[in-house]
Amino acid sequence: MEPQNDIDDLPKNPANFTALTPLWFLERAATVHPTRKSVVYESKHYTWQQTYQRCRRLASALSQLSIGPGTAVSVLSPNVPAMYEVHFGVPMTGAVLNCINFRLNPLNVAIILGHAEAALVFVDQQYFALAEEALKIMEGKSEGLFKPPVLIVIGDETCDRAPLEYALSKGVTEYEKLLETGDPEFAWKPPRDEWQSIALGYTSGTTANPKGVLVSHRAAYLMSLNVVLTWGMKEGAVYLWTLPIFHGNGWCFTWSLAALCGTSVMLRQASAKAIYKAIAEHGVTNFCAAPIVLNSIVNAPPEDTILPLPHVVNVNTGGSPPPPPILLAMSQKGFRVTHVYGLSEINGPATVCAWNPNWDSLPFEAQARLNARQGVKCMCLEGLDVLDTKTNQPIPADGKTIGEVVMRGNMVMKGYLKNPKANEEAFANG
Amino acid sequence: MEPQNDIDDLPKNPANFTALTPLWFLERAATVHPTRKSVVYESKHYTWQQTYQRCRRLASALSQLSIGPGTAVSVLSPNVPAMYEVHFGVPMTGAVLNCINFRLNPLNVAIILGHAEAALVFVDQQYFALAEEALKIMEGKSEGLFKPPVLIVIGDETCDRAPLEYALSKGVTEYEKLLETGDPEFAWKPPRDEWQSIALGYTSGTTANPKGVLVSHRAAYLMSLNVVLTWGMKEGAVYLWTLPIFHGNGWCFTWSLAALCGTSVMLRQASAKAIYKAIAEHGVTNFCAAPIVLNSIVNAPPEDTILPLPHVVNVNTGGSPPPPPILLAMSQKGFRVTHVYGLSEINGPATVCAWNPNWDSLPFEAQARLNARQGVKCMCLEGLDVLDTKTNQPIPADGKTIGEVVMRGNMVMKGYLKNPKANEEAFANG
Incomplete structure (x- = not known):
């Protein structure tokens, strides 16, 4: 493509x-905030420094x-500091x-580790047996040529010590020991090209074949x-991790929280009681919750709650x-609930439907109707349309006609790893 | 530069x-918000559509x-919808x-129009005479080869009609008439390359020679x-324009307000009375103000104010x-005041110093001392340091040693137009 005329020819430097x-x-x-809390988990409290x-x-x-x-470096872990x-x-x-x-079975984990x-x-440590089984499956399929990945076990003092001891007895290095071998002043560099991949996430459950979705540094940024902008999150937000981080890099909140110099409050397992407790103890301002978690919050027994809430808590679903x-x-x-729609291929929310307080007084059917179109496109998504699957033409925005949601923009994945057919289908017609 | 190894070779599409x-x-x-107010000025109220x-x-x-x-397309205009x-x-x-x-004199305007x-x-219309005089100066210097730029006059019904009538009598097209010749469905395209220039702004006053600062589409984005993030501005913010837009594209707020689907409330001239009136009439949530404007707000006669304020108003200075x-x-x-530091070469704020409410009770000297270092770097600025001007080494952050602020990042200008010497100096040592 020929470059466009420009007023200058000033190079990048x-x-x-x-x-x-x-x-x-x-x-x-x-x-900027060296002493502010970055990550809080049980007795572990880290600062940004x-x-x-x-x-x-x-x-x-x-290195x-x-x-x-x-x-590729893989991780099998719940929401803990590591x-x-x-x-x-x-x-x-x-x-x-x-x-x-x-939550995948050993075979699926093996397929992913092999593909990546x-x-x-x-x-x-809780998933050490899962990893071990997956590696055995990989070895069995390899016909003697298997070079197993290095395992590093993440220990957790709140867990039963047996699986950790077992891993250590097998000669596996513990995460904290690995860190000790590293230089705290390590001179990292940004990628030479922002199109470089930062993350690889496998779709699972919602689509038939697991596919490896590649995300660039640019898209993640x-x-x-x-x-942050979609949810109006504030500088210094205190975010409670209920959303599993393995799911699309926690919708990129992992990185957003660093941008906000906010605090990640982590839980090994989310429950209504733990959520209320974290709000009280750590001043949680934001969390994400699937409908099932919303349900448990709403129906929590009074002794598990801390109602009325000490401050507004923003919930993203x-x-x-x-x-x-x-x-x-x-x-x-x-709780102030905002509803969004996203997908693995976007690594976060693509559309947002702000709940309109005026809807509260309407009959439920009317509310459901208003909520039927799942929102409007987010700030950094350049293209969004709902197309007729046969004609590829936009369908009328009448809340009735059914079509396929299509998106275009810098937040869309680079593509699927080693899957030209799926890429061809996903990017058909641009 | 050789490309870095990547896990995939998926091309951009x-x-x-x-x-x-x-x-x-x-x-x-x-x-997303076709019917929401985009720009409000006197009797003119536009929607985003x-x-x-x-x-x-x-x-x-x-086109x-x-x-x-x-x-290059130049503009000489106060803060009005055009x-x-x-x-x-x-x-x-x-x-x-x-x-x-x-506010520049005709000679300086002529120099800029010529250089650009x-x-x-x-x-x-208020500055038509200024433009005319500048063009005369340019013609005088051109030795007969002058091809004057096309003039388009922006009329304003709140102003004296004489300068507009005069411009029209000279055959100059009026802005609204120009718009009538255009297609409201015009199929614009993003630039082929985000490094393409979007704006050219001349430094003036604070540095010796006016220099044309070029800003790319990428940096403006x-x-x-x-x-938005630095000031924690919210979706749908109502922003009062007191900052002149000619100044660094209004610190990019022009574009930020579209990102926020917010409303621009415009004034031909800012006064304390007009500011209070806009807060009351349009629900202004944010405005920028130079120290002199803050002073006039603080010292406004009671009949010009609407105190107590109906809601919190965020002021950026x-x-x-x-x-x-x-x-x-x-x-x-x-008013909630946030203080930032920016410069033409960045086209907006580079550092932010949030006023700490705890400082209010301290003696003034202590406050001034705390405010002496002008803040911390903003979210999208990758590098910031204060260097000794001789050794180019960082100075101690002791609030005493004086050095030169240096910045690095994607928000920094492409460079100065047609000024290799100034570019060499500005980008010395990267």
């Missing part, structure tokens, strides 16, 4: 151009293990982070800002529209 | 990559006049917007989001730190 990457957010948070140092240690240690550009740190430490080496759904060609797997009665009950308890 | 440009924000605002149509008409009309990529519209209509053609300080090689000048007594008085009246 190191002072005015750098790759867009969410890694900058971490560096800034550590500089500490988190930055831990991520650099991690990147340094991985020493020859992890770098072009390599899960947050790999989101920075892994891409700081140029490698690609692959978070795996720990993971060189290293971080595994929470833009999506991180997009979620995604996927299919939550039932209006639940929305109404949440609103009556003082 | 129209579905997952487009140039970053703030023009998308306008298209989205018109789609109307503003989008007017901007497309403008782009279409300019018919052969305005396109590589061409000034907002040129920020979208001009770059929609690929051309570069050059807003000129209308402006093909067309939009001029508010990122700065637009940066100001820039440049040198405002005197602590003024900050205190503003805070007591219910």
Whole structure:
């Protein structure tokens, strides 16, 4: 393509151009708010300075293990501090982070590890057996040529010690020991090209074949800002992780929280009681919740709640529209619920449907009708339309005609890994 | 530079990559909030749908006049709706917007128009004589080879009609008439490359020689989001324009407001009375104010005020730190003041110093001391340091040592137009 006429021919230089990457957010948070809390989990409380140092240690240690550009590093972990740190430490080496759904069976985990060609797997002690079984399946299929990925076990003092001891007895390195081998001043660099991949996430459950969705540093940067703006999240937000981080990198909130210099409050398992407790103890301002979690919050026994809430708590819910009665009950308890729609191929929300307080007084059917079109496109998504699947023409916006949602923009995935057929289908007609 | 290893070689395609440009924000605002107010000025009230149509008409009309990529289009106008519209209509053609300080004398205006090689000048009727004089100076210097830029006069029914009548008698086209020649469905396109220039602004006053600062579509996009995030501005914000838009494209707020689907409330001239009136009439949530404006707000006679304020009003002030007594008085009246530091070469704020409410009770000297370091870097600025001017090494952050502020990142200008020497100096040592 020929370049367009421009008024000048000023080249990019190191002072005015750098790759867009969410890694900058971490560096800034550590500089701007070194002592502010970054991650809180049980008795572990880190500051941004500490988190930055831990991520650099991690990147340094991985580099020493020859992890770098072009390599996938997988993780099987619930929402614990290490899960947050790999989101920075892994891409700081140029490698690609692959978070795996720990609810999958060993065969599916094996398929993913094999397809991604993971060189290293971080595994929470609770899922060590799952990883081990997956590796056995891989070995069995390899016909003697198997070079297993390096395993690193993430220990957790709140858990039963047996699986950790077992892993250590097998000679597996513990996460904290790995960090100790790294340099806290490691000089990481942004990727040379922002189109470089930062994350690889496998679709599962909602579509037939697991496909590896690749996300670029550029898309992750833009999506991180997009979620902040879409939900009007504030600088210094205190975010409670109920959404599993393995799910689309926590909708990019992992990186958004560094941009906001906010605090990640982590739970090994979300329950209504734990959510109310975190609001009371840590001043949680925002969390995400699937309809089932909303339901448990609404129906929690009084002794598990801390009602009335000490401050407004913003709840982001995604996927299919939550039932209006639940929305109404949440609103009556003082939660402000915003509903969005996203998908793996976007790595976060693509459309947003702000619940209109005027709807509260309407009959439920009217509410459901108003909520039927799932919202409007988010700030950083350039194109959105609903097309007739046969003619590829936009359908009328009448709330009745059914079509296929199509999107276009910088937040859309690079494509699926090693799957030209799926890419051809996904990007058909641009 | 050799490309880095990547896990995939998936190419960019129209579905997952487009140039970053703030023009998308306008298209989205018109789609998402077609009937919400975009621009309010005296009796003129536009919706986002109307503003989008007017901007497309403008782009279409300019294209018919052969305005396109590589061409500068200048503007001499106070904060009126046309000034907002040129920020979208001009770059929609690929051309570069050059807003000129209308307080300059005719010679300086002539120098700028000549240096920018402006093909067309939009001029508010109040400044028509200024433009005419500048053109005469240019003609006098040209030794007979002068091809004057096309003039378009922006009429204003709230002004004395004489200058407009005079311009029309000279055969100059009126802005609204120009719009009528354009297509409201004009199919604009984003630039092919986001490094393409969107704006050219001349430094004046604070540095010795006026220099033409070039801003790319990419930088304008990122700065637009940066100001929203820096000031925590909300979706649907009602922004009062007191900051002159010619000043760094209104610190990119022109584009930010489209991103927020917010409302621009415009004033031909800001006064304390007009500011209070706009807060009462239009529900203004945010405005920018230089220290002199803060002073007039604080000292306004009671009959000009509407105290107590009906809601919190956020005030952004820039440049040198405002005197602590003024900050205190503003805070007591219910304004929430945030202080930032920016410069022409960045086209908006680079650092932010949130006023800490705890400081209110301290002695003034202590406040001034706390405010001495002008803040921390904004979200989208990747590098910021204060260097010793001789050694180019960072100075200690002790609030005493004086150094030169240096910045690096995607919001930094492309460079100065036709000024290799200034560029060499500005980008020395990257």
